[in-house]
Amino acid sequence: MSRFTVMSMTDAAAARVKDILAASDGDALGIRVGIKKGGCAGMEYTIDMAREVGPTEDVIERDGAKVFVAPEAVLFLLGTEMDYEETVLRSGFVFRNPNQISACGCGESVELKQADLAAMAQAGRAS
Numbered sequence: 001m002s003r004f005t006v007m008s009m010t011d012a013a014a015a016r017v018k019d020i021l022a023a024s025d026g027d028a029l030g031i032r033v034g035i036k037k038g039g040c041a042g043m044e045y046t047i048d049m050a051r052e053v054g055p056t057e058d059v060i061e062r063d064g065a066k067v068f069v070a071p072e073a074v075l076f077l078l079g080t081e082m083d084y085e086e087t088v089l090r091s092g093f094v095f096r097n098p099n100q101i102s103a104c105g106c107g108e109s110v111e112l113k114q115a116d117l118a119a120m121a122q123a124g125r126a127s
Contacts, residue, residue, distance in 0.1 A: 006058045006069050007033070009082040013093060016084040017065035020049075027051055030059075030066030033082065034073045043076070045095055078115035 009017070021028055032050040035043050050068045053059070058069040060082075069077060080097040099115050 005060075006074055007060050007067065007077055007080045007082055009060060009062050009065070009067060010084070011063070012084040013067075013082045014062040014065035016093070017067060018063070021065075024049060029053060030068055032057075032068040032070055033077070034070030035076050045093075046070075047093060075114040 017031055020031060028049040028051055030050045032046075032048045034046040034048070036046050038044045050066070053068060054071065056071045058071075058074060060067045060069065067082065076099055077095075077097065078099065080095050080099070083094045083096065085091065085094050
């Protein structure tokens with residue numbers, strides 16, 4: 001049985017992850033993406049330095065940049081593309097998440113639903 005790819009990351013996100021690691025004290029393996037309850041819409045993405053790997057964590061790697069996905073976030077992040085954007089007003093990681101129902105006006109929090117694994121499996125068989 002093949003596993004779903006939890007997330008993907010763009011070249012810009014991979015480059016930013018590598019920059020963050022280069023600026024760290026050297027003991028980080030990558031960054032960890034998760035979710036937590038909070039904000040006006042109910043959930044927020046979290047990004048932390050990953051100094052160890054949990055036995056059930058998914059790892060996404062691109063061009064040597066590693067992103068670990070917290071196990072409790074997997075069902076909310078399936079199919080998500082992680083990008084990095086710099087604009088006049090802000091810079092930061094951006095998540096294009098098919099499981100996002102809505103976002104708050106300030107863009108700091110989102111409402112997420114769990115991925116429909118049955119529908120994803122059905123779509124995989126149809127292709």
